[in-house]
Amino acid sequence: MSGERISTCSDAEVKGRFARLWSHMNGDERKDVVQKFAAVFSLMALIVVFSVTSDAFFSVGNAMTVSLQTTSIALLGIGVTVVILTGGIDLSVGSVLALSGTVAGLLVKDGWPIWAAMSMGVLTGMVCGCINGFVVTRLRLAPFIATLGMMLIARGLALQLTGAAPVSQLGEAFGVLGNGSLFRTLSVGANGLPKVIFPGIPYPVLIMIVMAIIVAFILRRLAIGRHIYAVGSNEQASRLAGVNVNSTKMFAYATSGFMAGICGIVLMSRLVTAQPNEGIMYELDAIAAAVIGGTSLMGGVGTISGTMIGAFVISILRNGLNMNGVSSFIQQIIIGCVIIGAVYIDHLRNRR
Amino acid sequence: MVAPAPIVEMKNIGKRFGGIHAVENVSVELRPGEVVGVLGHNGAGKSCLMKILSGAMNRTDGTIMVNGEEVALANPIEARHCGIETIYQSLALADHLDAPANLFLGRELKTRFGTLDDKRMEMEARQALRQLNPNFKNITDTVLNMSGGQRQVIAIARAIYFNARVVIMDEPTAALGPSETAMVAELIEKLREQGIGIFLISHDLNDVFDLCDRVMVMKNGQNVGTHAIDEVTKDDLLNLIILGKLPDNWSPRNLVAS
Numbered sequence: 088m089s090g091e092r093i094s095t096c097s098d099a100e101v102k103g104r105f106a107r108l109w110s111h112m113n114g115d116e117r118k119d120v121v122q123k124f125a126a127v128f129s130l131m132a133l134i135v136v137f138s139v140t141s142d143a144f145f146s147v148g149n150a151m152t153v154s155l156q157t158t159s160i161a162l163l164g165i166g167v168t169v170v171i172l173t174g175g176i177d178l179s180v181g182s183v184l185a186l187s188g189t190v191a192g193l194l195v196k197d198g199w200p201i202w203a204a205m206s207m208g209v210l211t212g213m214v215c216g217c218i219n220g221f222v223v224t225r226l227r228l229a230p231f232i233a234t235l236g237m238m239l240i241a242r243g244l245a246l247q248l249t250g251a252a253p254v255s256q257l258g259e260a261f262g263v264l265g266n267g268s269l270f271r272t273l274s275v276g277a278n279g280l281p282k283v284i285f286p287g288i289p290y291p292v293l294i295m296i297v298m299a300i301i302v303a304f305i306l307r308r309l310a311i312g313r314h315i316y317a318v319g320s321n322e323q324a325s326r327l328a329g330v331n332v333n334s335t336k337m338f339a340y341a342t343s344g345f346m347a348g349i350c351g352i353v354l355m356s357r358l359v360t361a362q363p364n365e366g367i368m369y370e371l372d373a374i375a376a377a378v379i380g381g382t383s384l385m386g387g388v389g390t391i392s393g394t395m396i397g398a399f400v401i402s403i404l405r406n407g408l409n410m411n412g413v414s415s416f417i418q419q420i421i422i423g424c425v426i427i428g429a430v431y432i433d434h435l436r437n438r439r
Numbered sequence: 440m441v442a443p444a445p446i447v448e449m450k451n452i453g454k455r456f457g458g459i460h461a462v463e464n465v466s467v468e469l470r471p472g473e474v475v476g477v478l479g480h481n482g483a484g485k486s487c488l489m490k491i492l493s494g495a496m497n498r499t500d501g502t503i504m505v506n507g508e509e510v511a512l513a514n515p516i517e518a519r520h521c522g523i524e525t526i527y528q529s530l531a532l533a534d535h536l537d538a539p540a541n542l543f544l545g546r547e548l549k550t551r552f553g554t555l556d557d558k559r560m561e562m563e564a565r566q567a568l569r570q571l572n573p574n575f576k577n578i579t580d581t582v583l584n585m586s587g588g589q590r591q592v593i594a595i596a597r598a599i600y601f602n603a604r605v606v607i608m609d610e611p612t613a614a615l616g617p618s619e620t621a622m623v624a625e626l627i628e629k630l631r632e633q634g635i636g637i638f639l640i641s642h643d644l645n646d647v648f649d650l651c652d653r654v655m656v657m658k659n660g661q662n663v664g665t666h667a668i669d670e671v672t673k674d675d676l677l678n679l680i681i682l683g684k685l686p687d688n689w690s691p692r693n694l695v696a697s
Contacts, residue, residue, distance in 0.1 A: 308554040310547045317533040317544055324531035327495070329516050329545030387535035 125432070126380060126396045133400065137407030144410050151286055153399075153406050155357075158291040159184075159350050159366075161398035163373035164380075165302050166216075166346030168394045171377055172306070173339045174319040174386025175230035179219060179237035180347040181369035185362065186241040187212040187351030192254040192261075192361025201260050205356075209348035215241055216344015220337035238370070245363040254361035264290055265357030291353045298349065302342070303391040311338055319386025375422070376401055379429040400425070445470050446506060446604050446636045447492070447523075453500030454487055454660075461487045462498075463660045469605060469636040474627065476647040476668075477640045478680055479657035485640055488657070489607050492638070493525040494518030506604075522604035526594045526611060538578040538585075539564035542597050567596040571626055588619030595626050599633070606630060607638045612646060624650060644673050658683040666691075 138145040163180045170177040191208030195201060215237055222233035271287030306312035314335045317325040326332050350369075355361045380397030382389025401422065408418045445468040454462040462484045469475055477485045490496035492503065494515040502509055505521045512518050515525075532541045539560040548556040548563070561579065568575040572592045582590060591611060598606045608627075612620040627650055630637060641647050647654060648668060655665045656679035663683045666675075670691035678685055 310549065310555060313536070313540060313544070313547060313555060317536060317540075320533035320535040321531070324527075324533050325544065327515060327525070327527060327531040328533075328541075329519065387533070 126393065126400075130396055130400055130403065133403050133407060137403070137410065141407065141410035144407055147286065149406070149410075151289065153402055154292045155289055156406060157398050157402040158295045159354055159369065160372045160376050160401055161295050161395055162298060162346050162350040162353065163369055164376035164394045164398050165299055165391055166343035167370070167373040168377045168380075168382050168389055168391060169302065169306070169315060169339045170230070170343045171374070171382050171384060172315050172319045172386060172389050173336050174322065175223060175336065175339065176234060176374070176384070177216075177219065177340065177343045178231065178234040178370050179215065179241055180343060180350075180373055181366040181371075182238045182241035182245070183212050183215045183344055183347040184351035184354060184366040184369065185364065186215065186245040186248075187348040188355030188365060189245045189249050189254060189361040189363050191352050192257055192355055193248060195257050195261055196254060201258075205264070205352045208352045208355075209345060212348020212351060213341055213345040216341040216347070217337065219344065220340035223340065224333040224336050242363075242367075249361070249363045251363060253363070255359075257359055257361070259359075262356055262359035264294075265353050265355070265359070266290075269293060291357065294349065294353060298346065299391050299395055302346075306391060311335065315339055316387055319388075321387075372401060375426050378433075379426060381433055383433070397429075443470050443472075444507065445504075448504040449488075449492065449501065450504070451501040452488065452491060452498050452503070454484075454491060454496065455499045460660045462491070464500075465657070465660075465662045466501075467655050467662065467665060469638060471604070471634040471636055472631050473653065474631060474637045474639055474651045476651035476654040477638055477657065478642075478647065478654055478676060480680060483657040483680075484660040485657045486609065487660075489525070489609065489638060489640060492518070492605075493523060493607055495525075519601065522602060523607065524598035524601065524603035524605070525607040525609070526591075526598060527609055532582045532590055532593060534583040535581050537581055538568060538593050541582055541593055542567065542600060546601065563600070564596070567600045568592060571596055571599075571629065572622070586619070587615045588622055591615065591619070591623055592626070595623075595630070599630070599635075603635060605636045605638070607640075609640045610642065611639070612641075612643065620646075644676060647676070648673070656680055 134145070143149060163184065167177050167180060187208040190211045191204045194204035194207055199207070219230075219234050219237050222228050222236070223230050226233075266289075268287030268289045270285060272284045273281040274284055276282040306315065314325065314330045315338070317328070317330055318332050318335050322332055325335075351366070354365060358365070376397035377389060377394045378384065378397065379400050380389070380393025380395070382393060404422060404425065405418060408421065413421075447469040448466075449468070450466050452462055452465045453460065465484070465488055467475070467488075477489065479485045487496065491498045492512065494512045494517055497513060503512055504510070505523070510517070510521050512521065512523075518525075533544060536544070539557070542564045543560050548560050550556045565578055568578060572589075575589065575592060577584075582593065585593075595606075611623050611627075615623065624646075627637060627639070639647070639651060651668050653665060653667050654671065654676065656663050656676065658680065661683075664679050664685065672692050675685055675689065675692070
């Protein structure tokens with residue numbers, strides 16, 4: 088139903104249509120709708136509460152800040168969601184993003200063109216993901232162990248390569264991806280200083296949206312996506328049905344590594360410095376975003392849109408609590424409670 | 440009447456794990472429209488033999504002919520190409536997918552752009568499932584919410600849809616209630632009418648007498664007897680299953696009756 092048509096109907100008509108739509112749905116679709124709206128609703132509630140409690144929260148500038156803060160959680164979360172859907176877990180993404188970013192930074196220092204260095208950074212992430220996939224599918228280690236190992240290896244490698252020092256003076260061009268925006272319009276004011284008419288859409292946000300759409304498309308519309316859900320739902324059954332379980336898992340870990348690589352270059356570009364210590368504990372934010380968005384750690388259940396909502400919930404919560412002067416210690420306690428609460432509600436819903 | 444040529448001939452099949460013979464020198468054949476019961480204790484080798492036929496396990500000895508041609512059956516996909524479909528005891532279904540997705544799992548229909556053709560899969564699945572069970576509703580529910588009987592229908596529909604010539608059923612009624620068991624019996628009858636050959640692994644002798652044309656009993660990896668169902672009694676089968684042989688003074692039941 089388009090928005091335009093809704094506006095031409097009376098209230099009763101809308102209700103009637105909704106009731107009809109509702110009665111056409113089966114139990115599962117209804118649950119899904121309830122779940123989706125519950126997540127969106129809690130997101131709205133957070134926004135309303137913070138808008139009331141803090142003057143600075145509801146503004147274009149802050150919306151921009153929140154979106155930018157969300158990008159790294161969301162980019163990692165999208166990749167991690169794909170892995171969790173297969174029934175696995177990826178603990179390495181925080182370290183892999185640091186390795187990818189530092190590789191890109193070091194190559195720029197070495198005289199590589201920005202685009203080539205950044206591509207190598209993303210490729211590094213993907214290679215790390217493939218190694219995770221190899222260890223899980225060929226060496227048959229538990230994903231938790233395999234990616235825990237990679238978490239240490241990638242971090243150690245990033246620190247070793249840089250001598251634990253940030254790689255700076257990368258040039259202004261290195262910062263464009265992280266700090267530029269599309270359709271940014273300025274005008275020169277009477278005092279000769281530029282005045283922002285439209286702040287534009289930051290490139291990181293654009294990348295986040297595009298990647299979310301691409302991965303969601305893969306999951307919903309392509310056979311490999313269907314196989315990812317099937318493997319997470321019943322690995323044995325999928326194998327017997329002729330699904331190549333190993334290559335499906337390989338694809339999932341490679342995607343996660345790829346997303347960590349993208350996140351790495353975007354983040355380092357934003358800082359215009361390659362920081363080997365960046366992204367510590369980010370993997371937990373990413374997993375939390377997936378879980379708050381309704382992804383089941385048992386595999387087979389979850390969506391990219393859910394993870395996006397989860398990522399926004401976390402970053403809005405952080406941002407809003409900051410604006411209200413809540414200490415970072417208390418913030419951790421609150422976010423911890425939100426994760427437990429969200430998963431418990433999900434658990435109740437599935438037990439019905 | 441001349442018996443039709445067998446679809447499957449397994450000759451002198453053997454499977455060794457190190458020094459242990461899980462299956463030893465077993466021969467059996469299956470004709471179109473025939474239901475052959477495969478009986479035996481746990482560990483008698485019946486599941487192993489059927490896994491060899493379904494491509495899930497590789498044999499160490501023997502030959503398998505499908506429609507008169509020798510085949511390797513190195514993996515489940517090759518077995519499928521030969522028209523051999525297996526319905527597993529654990530009902531190999533992915534719980535969080537719906538009926539069409541399960542039916543086409545691993546063989547998804549695609550649009551010309553290479554994306555999933557969910558509309559066509561749903562339509563085809565609806566048709567295939569209704570053929571087996573006209574009362575099948577909510578096919579877009581996740582399989583998790585379906586009854587054991589509905590799950591069985593999906594598993595069987597999957598076999599039929601892809602033109603199976605041979606269906607291997609591993610304890611198809613073990614997890615079902617009486618009415619659903621009756622429904623599965625009806626399904627087996629439908630498969631038989633279509634000329635599909637069925638190997639039925641079962642522990643339930645009542646099922647075996649209701650559904651099978653012939654039985655083959657295995658003990659310690661060997662075939663201890665293949666009989667037409669009307670020449671044996673339940674006691675005869677129990678003798679074969681437990682002792683591995685028929686009584687010394689045994690004669691076929693149908694001859695005794697006449």
